[in-house]
Structures are given as structure tokens and as C-alpha cells.
Amino acid sequence: MDSVLRAENISKSFGPIEVLSGISLDLQPGEVHAVIGENGAGKSTLMRILSGHIAPTKGSLYLGGQPITFSGPVDAESHGIVLVHQEILLAEDLTVAQNLFLGREIKRFGLVNDRIMRERTRGILAELGTRIDPDCEVRRLSIADRQLVQIARALLVPHKIVAFDEPTAVLTPVEAESLFAIIRKLRSHGVAVLYISHRLNEVKAIADRVTVLRDGRHIATRGIEGLEPLEMARLMVGRDMSKLYPDKPSTISEHVILSVRDMVVPGYVENASFTLRRGEILGFGGLIGAGRTELFEGLVGLRSCQGRITLRGESVHFRDAREAMAAGIVYLSEDRKGKGLLLQQNLRVNLSLAALDRFSRGPFIDVGAEEQALDEAIRNFDIRTRSRDLLAGQLSGGNQQKLLLAKMMMLNPRIIIIDEPTRGVDIGTKEQIYRFVAQLAEDGLSVVVISSEMQELIGLCHRVVVMRNGHVAGEVSQADLSEDSIVYLATGVHEERAAEIAAGHA
Amino acid sequence: MKAALLKVALATGLMAGVATGATAQQKNVTIAVSIPAATHGWTGGVVYHAQETAKQLEKGYPGLKVIVKTSPDGAAQANALDDLMAQRVDALVVLPFNSDELTDPVREVKKRGTFVTVVDRGLKDPSIQDIYVAGNNAEFGRVAGKYFVDNLKEGNVVVLRGIPTVIDEERVSNFEKALEGSGVKVIDKQYANWNRDDAFKVMQDFLSKHPKLDAVWASDDDMALGVLEAIRQAKREDIKFVLGGAGMKDMIKKVMDSDKMIPANVSYPPSMISTAMGVTAAHFYTNAPMRGTYTLDAQLITKDNAQEHYFPDSPF
Amino acid sequence: MTETVLRRGAERRKSTIDLRALSPFIALVALAIAGALINPDFLTASNILNVVTRSAFIAIIAVGATFVISAGGLDLSVGSMAALTAGVMILTLNSLSGADMSTIAIGMLAALALGAMCGLANGLIVTFGRIEPFIVTLGTMGIFRSLVVWLAAGGTITLRNFELRELYRPVYFGSVFGIPVPIIAFLVVAAIGALILYRTSFGRHVVALGSNEDVARYSGVPIWRVRTLTYVIQGICVGIAVLVYVPRLGSATPTTGLLWELQAITAVVIGGTALKGGVGRVWGTVVGAVILELVANIMVLSNFVSEFLVGAVQGAIIIIAMLVQRSVHRGR
Numbered sequence A: 001m002d003s004v005l006r007a008e009n010i011s012k013s014f015g016p017i018e019v020l021s022g023i024s025l026d027l028q029p030g031e032v033h034a035v036i037g038e039n040g041a042g043k044s045t046l047m048r049i050l051s052g053h054i055a056p057t058k059g060s061l062y063l064g065g066q067p068i069t070f071s072g073p074v075d076a077e078s079h080g081i082v083l084v085h086q087e088i089l090l091a092e093d094l095t096v097a098q099n100l101f102l103g104r105e106i107k108r109f110g111l112v113n114d115r116i117m118r119e120r121t122r123g124i125l126a127e128l129g130t131r132i133d134p135d136c137e138v139r140r141l142s143i144a145d146r147q148l149v150q151i152a153r154a155l156l157v158p159h160k161i162v163a164f165d166e167p168t169a170v171l172t173p174v175e176a177e178s179l180f181a182i183i184r185k186l187r188s189h190g191v192a193v194l195y196i197s198h199r200l201n202e203v204k205a206i207a208d209r210v211t212v213l214r215d216g217r218h219i220a221t222r223g224i225e226g227l228e229p230l231e232m233a234r235l236m237v238g239r240d241m242s243k244l245y246p247d248k249p250s251t252i253s254e255h256v257i258l259s260v261r262d263m264v265v266p267g268y269v270e271n272a273s274f275t276l277r278r279g280e281i282l283g284f285g286g287l288i289g290a291g292r293t294e295l296f297e298g299l300v301g302l303r304s305c306q307g308r309i310t311l312r313g314e315s316v317h318f319r320d321a322r323e324a325m326a327a328g329i330v331y332l333s334e335d336r337k338g339k340g341l342l343l344q345q346n347l348r349v350n351l352s353l354a355a356l357d358r359f360s361r362g363p364f365i366d367v368g369a370e371e372q373a374l375d376e377a378i379r380n381f382d383i384r385t386r387s388r389d390l391l392a393g394q395l396s397g398g399n400q401q402k403l404l405l406a407k408m409m410m411l412n413p414r415i416i417i418i419d420e421p422t423r424g425v426d427i428g429t430k431e432q433i434y435r436f437v438a439q440l441a442e443d444g445l446s447v448v449v450i451s452s453e454m455q456e457l458i459g460l461c462h463r464v465v466v467m468r469n470g471h472v473a474g475e476v477s478q479a480d481l482s483e484d485s486i487v488y489l490a491t492g493v494h495e496e497r498a499a500e501i502a503a504g505h506a
Numbered sequence B: 001m002k003a004a005l006l007k008v009a010l011a012t013g014l015m016a017g018v019a020t021g022a023t024a025q026q027k028n029v030t031i032a033v034s035i036p037a038a039t040h041g042w043t044g045g046v047v048y049h050a051q052e053t054a055k056q057l058e059k060g061y062p063g064l065k066v067i068v069k070t071s072p073d074g075a076a077q078a079n080a081l082d083d084l085m086a087q088r089v090d091a092l093v094v095l096p097f098n099s100d101e102l103t104d105p106v107r108e109v110k111k112r113g114t115f116v117t118v119v120d121r122g123l124k125d126p127s128i129q130d131i132y133v134a135g136n137n138a139e140f141g142r143v144a145g146k147y148f149v150d151n152l153k154e155g156n157v158v159v160l161r162g163i164p165t166v167i168d169e170e171r172v173s174n175f176e177k178a179l180e181g182s183g184v185k186v187i188d189k190q191y192a193n194w195n196r197d198d199a200f201k202v203m204q205d206f207l208s209k210h211p212k213l214d215a216v217w218a219s220d221d222d223m224a225l226g227v228l229e230a231i232r233q234a235k236r237e238d239i240k241f242v243l244g245g246a247g248m249k250d251m252i253k254k255v256m257d258s259d260k261m262i263p264a265n266v267s268y269p270p271s272m273i274s275t276a277m278g279v280t281a282a283h284f285y286t287n288a289p290m291r292g293t294y295t296l297d298a299q300l301i302t303k304d305n306a307q308e309h310y311f312p313d314s315p316f
Numbered sequence C: 001m002t003e004t005v006l007r008r009g010a011e012r013r014k015s016t017i018d019l020r021a022l023s024p025f026i027a028l029v030a031l032a033i034a035g036a037l038i039n040p041d042f043l044t045a046s047n048i049l050n051v052v053t054r055s056a057f058i059a060i061i062a063v064g065a066t067f068v069i070s071a072g073g074l075d076l077s078v079g080s081m082a083a084l085t086a087g088v089m090i091l092t093l094n095s096l097s098g099a100d101m102s103t104i105a106i107g108m109l110a111a112l113a114l115g116a117m118c119g120l121a122n123g124l125i126v127t128f129g130r131i132e133p134f135i136v137t138l139g140t141m142g143i144f145r146s147l148v149v150w151l152a153a154g155g156t157i158t159l160r161n162f163e164l165r166e167l168y169r170p171v172y173f174g175s176v177f178g179i180p181v182p183i184i185a186f187l188v189v190a191a192i193g194a195l196i197l198y199r200t201s202f203g204r205h206v207v208a209l210g211s212n213e214d215v216a217r218y219s220g221v222p223i224w225r226v227r228t229l230t231y232v233i234q235g236i237c238v239g240i241a242v243l244v245y246v247p248r249l250g251s252a253t254p255t256t257g258l259l260w261e262l263q264a265i266t267a268v269v270i271g272g273t274a275l276k277g278g279v280g281r282v283w284g285t286v287v288g289a290v291i292l293e294l295v296a297n298i299m300v301l302s303n304f305v306s307e308f309l310v311g312a313v314q315g316a317i318i319i320i321a322m323l324v325q326r327s328v329h330r331g332r
Helices: A043-050 A073-078 A096-100 A114-127 A143-155 A173-188 A200-206 A229-237 A292-299 A321-326 A336-340 A347-359 A367-380 A397-409 A427-442 A454-460 A483-491 A495-505 B002-021 B041-060 B074-086 B099-111 B137-152 B166-179 B196-209 B221-234 B249-256 B272-285 C019-038 C045-054 C056-070 C078-095 C101-129 C133-151 C162-168 C181-199 C201-211 C213-218 C223-249 C260-270 C282-301 C310-330
Strands: A005-014 A017-027 A032-036 A058-063 A066-068 A081-084 A161-165 A192-196 A209-214 A217-223 A256-265 A269-277 A281-286 A306-311 A314-316 A329-332 A415-419 A446-450 A463-468 A471-476 B029-036 B064-071 B091-094 B115-119 B131-135 B154-161 B183-191 B215-217 B241-243 B292-296
Touching: A005 A043, A017 A032, A017 A043, A032 A043, A032 A200, A043 A081, A043 A161, A043 A192, A073 A081, A081 A143, A096 A114, A096 A143, A114 A143, A143 A173, A173 A192, A173 A200, A200 A229, A209 A229, A217 A229, A229 A427, A256 A292, A269 A281, A269 A292, A269 A446, A269 A463, A281 A292, A281 A427, A281 A454, A281 A483, A292 A329, A292 A415, A292 A446, A321 A329, A329 A397, A336 A397, A336 C213, A347 A367, A347 A397, A347 C201, A367 A397, A397 A415, A397 A427, A427 A446, A427 A454, A446 A454, A454 A483, A463 A483, A471 A483, B029 B041, B029 B074, B029 B272, B041 B064, B041 B221, B041 B272, B064 B074, B064 B272, B074 B091, B074 B099, B091 B099, B091 B272, B099 B115, B115 B272, B131 B272, B137 B154, B137 B166, B137 B183, B137 B215, B137 B241, B154 B166, B154 B196, B166 B183, B183 B196, B196 B221, B196 C045, B196 C223, B196 C282, B215 B221, B221 B241, B221 B249, B221 C223, B272 B292, C019 C282, C019 C310, C045 C056, C045 C181, C045 C282, C056 C078, C056 C181, C056 C201, C056 C223, C056 C260, C056 C282, C078 C101, C078 C133, C078 C223, C078 C260, C101 C133, C101 C162, C101 C223, C162 C223, C181 C201, C181 C223, C181 C282, C201 C213, C201 C223, C213 C223, C260 C282, C260 C310, C282 C310
Parallel strands: A017 A217, A032 A192, A032 A209, A081 A161, A161 A192, A269 A471, A281 A446, A281 A463, A329 A415, A415 A446, B029 B064, B029 B091, B091 B115, B115 B131, B131 B292, B154 B183, B154 B215, B215 B241
Antiparallel strands: A005 A017, A005 A058, A058 A066, A209 A217, A256 A269, A256 A306, A306 A314, A463 A471
């Protein structure tokens, strides 16, 4: 079949750094073509070249067999190529309909015609299988609904090719399933779908063909038949990834180090209780918004809360994170960029921030000791950076997470709470983080892992507590760990039923 | 001459009030006084005199109530006028921030039948006012200029201006007019905002720039104090004198004490507000209705007449 | 993006000079050259010393403002606070009978204490009232200003004791080894400020707070204490500025310190500190204060700018100085 869009030998350099070299790709109508690769492999750059946001340094594009160059995203759109961005780019204070037609308002006599726009919005949203009110302000929508609005906005343009950049990053499994239904519908209409993701199970479920990039180079393009996630991971990383998760350390003791009873975080958590043992990796599962983050933010004094917290046999209550740190408990936020690291400061300042007392000599900071600690952290945590004077914001997601880990380990904690340890982290770094977490438990520390990735909870944790709607819904012991059991507790319904709901929704 | 006339008028007004106070018909009159807030030495003096006079007048005329209201800027003064009118006043004594902004608000007051006395800064439409008690800014500049011509004969002077306003412009242009044809030349002028610190800085720079100066017209006593300090620091002997203005008590004292650098001053008394309040009260309590314009001439204050202008209790 | 593992020991410290921190100094030199071309008198020692001495108040206050702004705050009340502190200091001196050093010392202590108290008030209201600092300090600006007008009864608060004035006068007009005392004062304040901001945990916490309050909180930084202390430091700096201000004219008026807050903020920004917080440059701030005073000086010394247009030219020069700085950053 003729390709609708073909890229030949595309290269892209930023200054002296070549981020893409000699990539070829062809996209056929009615196929879902996944592009996978680690962070920094060049997926997003390729996507931006194909959708006209940037021009390639070398190589050429062919649209329906004819060579073409795009002057910008608007030009690409006029040729039927639309991109659904990873970040939600909507004006929160405008309504759904206003957002859909932002910059391309339908006018009559020079004035915007709200009635027509509202009707067309309603139509297109119905096509996507949702009943969002066109007059609803976007700020009142859930993240998933906003994602749908963003897709609707992209599909408003007559399209031959739709590119999705990590569309499920903010979606729950049920919501992701309805997105897949939309993608399948697009495919059945003969639209070519370009799908970027590093969630390999999803790729397996939705893609027809897969192109793998690594370090800006084309590694392979294969049909999905017989291509299992494990093999995809091997192609992405370049080495065998069958052992993504380390062996679970057998150091878990019966000694309860922390016990939480009847914890209440107003508005988020009601009567949550759990215990944590020495040398244990305790998972916390559940849907986004189940109250896991808030529970632990309350625990370490970042939110107001009530409840009985017993640490090493003593009743404690922390008024701020400082007190929790002094007691040996650290919390690593899921929001690395917003709450974990100072993106505008360099690595040294970030590393020592939580433990400045350790680096003080008299009233002054000992910069030499800081530099030495940074050297050690770069070595021990394998933080990869072009230069040690880089700002934290210039690191990739994986290296930011390593830096955040290093920062909190400066405090010599006994209990480490990690919220979404591998969100936005590529698979090679994931493996390193998992090994590090296991090592902590082996050293006799206790770790809490809050994660929305069920595979991660199953592969890494001794025990998983599952929350639903602010309550602890139940606990899954090591022997019973399975996706099914976690999903059941997280949603209150069995997986087949969940899939049905998703299907009915779509 | 005119000043003397006014004093007579004021005196008669006050005397009549005091004399008839006990016997006159018990008359309830409310006078509102709207003036700028004390953001500068001179306006501070206005506030002081207004409050003192209010007390005296209320004592002198039974049944008289005087409301003094200060405002930090023109817009606030317009609002204050609205508030005062809501209290049903019989007369308004107003020292407007500026003519343009306050002409219409005062016109509104007048339309309600209120007796209006305007002080110092005239409104754009003189038909609004019943009484106008005016400071004479042109005269202020002229008297100062004449002093330079008479005493310096010839030489180079620098001028420190106030805040860019009509008042400042009238003073400075008439000062320069008075110098015309004489040997006295203005070689530099800058705004110093009627502010001591700014005057100090500007004078320091003048001293760096001009190696030889004969005298300084500081045009205001606050600024004159900053100028004096800058001259003292530079240890410059070439400057013969500094002329300020407005009759600040510290400066009048220096004139009385024959300070070499401050041989004279030009009056622009903040007590003009007292005059205005006095004649307004007199309008209601004496049989002679008071109307028209009273102009207070700027007077040259020298050692001979300094005693008359010295008010040790005033904050200004 | 190519990321390479950094070998230990390779490329230790950067040796290149940070152009960003240098750009205010470049702007200063450029202005000085311009001044010399406009009027040869500009480069006389007495003129230069006058200008730098005059910038002392704003420079000292702006060092405090560097802390507040680096921490993501703002203090609009400094001008009024300076007037109030100066007024109270003079009233204190007037109420004391002696005319010796100890009298002056008591007055100085009063000024510093009042400055610190005013700063503490600002800090506590901002921190515990959780109100925008812009609004809080706008309110205290009015309060401090009114208090000084009230204390002065609308007039002037003057140091009455002549002997005391003469004794105190050298603190502004005196010099040590040819360097005027106010210049020494602001250099010392800036040096201490730089030491605190760059070399102590508190300074690091200030920058962290200004960069991202959430990160600071999640990192266990005592943000309430740090934020309040920045305002206290600002208050103390105002107190120090007043110590140098009072001996100059020996008086405080309702117009003392008018618009100093804007000059201090301008000096801070010219110096390279980000108005949104997270970057603090103490020495840049001091240079910024000198630049402001220099521009005003050049205006008076020049013969071709009408006195009516001085404000416009000043504004334009400041904007051009900032544009030059920005282009230096981009060219990096």
C-alpha cells in the first residue's frame, strides 16, 4: 500500500549535537504506528519534525509520494497532519467550545458565532464517545476529559495523520482504554496514527507496527505480530531487559517500625491504617486521586492531618517536613519539577538543600564538602550530566529522579517514601532505580513505593496496600500479588467488568 | 497695601464675631475646610494654621462648627468634597491641589448654594468662588528676583525649582523676568521637588559643575536647608548668599540672627488659610457680606521685619 | 541530547567568569565613560565621591531588598520606614540630655531596633496573614508615613542640640583614609549581606524559597522563619541607612524617603536579581544603586538636557542599561 507520509534519512542537529541521524519511516493509511525509545532517544524530535514544528537539518519528507517541506505546524495541519501534545495546552478559563475553536473561531458578520461552534463541539465530542458539556469551563474538567478535549481540538481539522505524544501519561487504565477505542475508530476510517509511548504493554495492545529509536538512530521497524514487550525493551535499551526487577530482598523482618492508625487528611483520606516493617518494600496502589499522595504528605507534616502515628514504638506527630526528616522519614514527591527540585539551580545546591546542616562549618556552608558530596552522588547514583554546572531543570527525567534520591539520602533516613518513582523515567533508568530501592531494603531501611504502574508494584514490593476514594480498600500479600487483585481493590470491580465499562463508555 | 487692607478685614471680622458672640442671634453655621495633607513643610503649616483657626473661630462664634479635612492628592480631595457636602455645610473653604482637577467638583458644591472661598490656587472658572484669598506666586518670584538685582548687582546664580506645577512655573518665570537687563544671570536650573534631600543632591552637582557661583535661589526653605548643607560640605566660599522662600520659622530665625548666608526670605504664609477661614466666618456672623478677592502679597523679609513673621509654635 | 557520564575529578570548578554577574559592572563603566565625555568635571574625585556617597542610603536599603526579593517577596514600605525611623531617632536624641558619643549610641540603637521591629511586623503579617507582600507593605507604607507626619505634626523633625549635630555630622561628611564614611558603611553592609546570602544555610534557604516555595517546603526548609527573617534584615538595613542619613541634614520631614522603595527595587533589578525571586546578587545591587545616582548626576552635569526632560532621559538610560544586560546574557 502507498504510504501517506514518508520520511527519508531525516537528521536533526542542535548546534554541534546531532539528536537524530538518518531516520526513515513510512506511515500507511489505516495503521497505528508506534514509535518507542528511551527518553532522549529522539521520539519527540521526530514527532515535531513530522508535524512541522521544526525543520530537519538533512533528509526529506514525502506526503502522498510528493516531496514536501512544512513552513510550520499550521502548514502541516493544512496538509492534514495534526499532533496531540503530551502536555495539556488548553486555556483553563475558557469553555470547552471556546477552546476547541481558539484561533479558528467561526464568525458571522465579524462576530463569533457561539451557537454554531457549540453545536459542532457537541457533535465532535459525541463522536469521541463523551458527553462533556461544550459550555463547561475547562478548569472544571478532569485531566482525562481535558485530554479528550485536546484530542477533539486536534481532530477538528480535516486530518489524514494523527500523532499522539504519550497520550496516556495522565490517564487511568479505564480512561486509557477509552482512548484506545478512539484510536481504533480513527484507524478504521483510514487515518494513519502515529503513537509515541514508552508504556510497552499499551504499544502491544494498540499498535500495528513499531519503530524503535535509540540515541537518535533507527534501530528497527517491525510488525506487532510476535513482538513482545520484553523484546521491545531489549531493542530500546540495547541489552537484555528480562530482569527489569531485582530479586526481592529477603531481609524483611517482623519488626514493625512505623504504624499508622485511623489517619484522616481532611478532604482526601479517611481512617487509613497500615504498618511498615523494617527492611520492607511496601507498595501503595490505587487510581489517581485515591488519596495515596495526600496520606503520606499528611504523615510527614506537609498537610494537616489527624491520626495516631507510632514510630519505633513512640507516638509522633510532625508539623512540617523538617520534623519528619529529623525523625528519619523522607518523602520524595511525585511532582519532581514542582516540589522536588529547584529547576533553576545547579546540581550542588539541589543536592545539599535538605541536609545543609551537614555541610555547615560554623555559620558557613562548606562548598568544598558540597562539591565532594556531588562527586560521590554522581558516582553512586550514576547521574549522567554533560557538565556539573548544569541546572537541575536541564537534566532528563531519569537523572532528575536520581538527583532527588541522592538529595534525600543525604539525610540518612530510615524510612523512604517514594511517590511514583519512575514516572517519566526511561526503562534503563527504571531498572537502576528498582535496584537501588531493593538495595535500600537489603540495608535494613524501609521503603514505601506509591505507584500507578501495577507491574512496578508487583515486581518490586513485598506487600501492596490499595486505596480507593480515600479509604484503604485492602492489602495484597506477596503470594497473591497480581494485576487482577490490585485492580479489583482499586476499582471495586473485577477487570473484565472494568474493561466492559470502558468499552461501554467508548 | 493690600495685605494691610486684608488684615483690617480679618481683624474686623474676628472682632465683630467675638464682640457680638454673646449677644448675636444664636446661629448654627457649618464651615468645611478642605486642604492638602501635610506632605511638605508648607502644607504642614497650612494644616497647623487651619486647625488652630478652627478652634479660635468656634470659640468666638457660638453655633459655628468647622470641619477640617485633609487629602493626600487631587482625586482624594474631590472625593472628600463629596463627603463634606453630604454633611450639609453652609460654606466651603478650599485650597485646591490643582485648578484643572478641582474646578468641576467645587462647581458642584457651589450649585447646592454653598458659600465658596478659594485659597491660594485659583479655579479655572473664577465665577464659582465668592471669596478668593490668593497667594501671589508671580510676586513671589518677582520679589526674589528684585532682591538678587538689588543686592548682587551682577553675578552668576543657580536656581532650584520645586515640583513641575503652575505655581513653580509662575515663580520661576517671574524671577527670571525680574532679572532681565541686570547683571545677574541664571546659569543653571533643575527640579529638586521642594525636597531637602533632592536639593542637597542637585546642589552638590551644581557645585561640581560650576567652579564659581555667586548666589543660589532655592525658591523654598526646605530646599534652602539642603543647599546650605551641600555648600558647607564643599567648603565653598564663593557663594555669597542663599535665598529660600515661604517663611519657615527656622529660616526666619536665621534672618533675625543675621546669618551671613541667609540674609533674607520671601513670605508666602501658610496662615493665608486662617485669613480665608476668618473672612468666611465673618460673612455669616457680621452684617457686612464679604465677597471679592484678597491678594496676599509676597513680602521681602529682612532683619527689620522678621519678628512679625516668626511663629515659634508653628511646625513650619 | 548527548549526556556523558562525568568522570570524577574531571572539570572541577568552572574558571570562566559569570558574565551575568558582571554585566552591571560593565553598565557602570559604560556610564562613567559617557559621563566623562559629557562633562570633564564628572571625573573629578570630589564629584565621584559625592555621587557614591549619596548612593549609600539606597545601596544599604537595597541590600536588604535583595534578601526580600530573592526570597520571592517585596517590600514597598522601606521609604516610609526610613522616614519614621529617622524621625524617631531624632526625637530620641532630642529627648536625651547629653551631647556625647553614648547619646548618639542610644539613638542609633533606637533606630536599629525600630527598623528591625518594622521589618518584623511586615514579615509576620506577610507570613502568618498569608497576604500578598505587595498589599501588606503597601499598607505599612501608608502607616509608617502617617506616623512620621503625625510625629512631626506636619512639619519637620529637627535635631535640636547643635553640639550633638556637630558630633554626629562626620558620620555622613567624615572620611577614613580619604574614603567617606557612608561608602565604608555600605561596603561593609554589602560584604556582610553577601556573606550571609552566599555562604550560610539561611542564605541558601532564601534562594530556595524564592526559586520554588513548594520545593523548599518539601525539602524541610523552615520557610516561615526564613521569610520573616528576610523582612527583618530589610528593616535592619533601613535602620543602618538611617544612621547615615540623619547626620546629613539632621532632620526628617514628611517627604523623607519618598519613592526610595522604587529606587531600591530598581537598584536590585539593575544588579541582576530576578524580581520573581530565586537569584540574589548583593554586589550587583550595590552597583545598581550607584548607577541610579550616577544617571541623576550626569543629567545635572550635562548642558543639553532640558530640566523638563530629565526624567525621560533617566528612564531611557535605565531601560537601555537593562537591555544591554539582557543582550550580554543572550550572547553567552
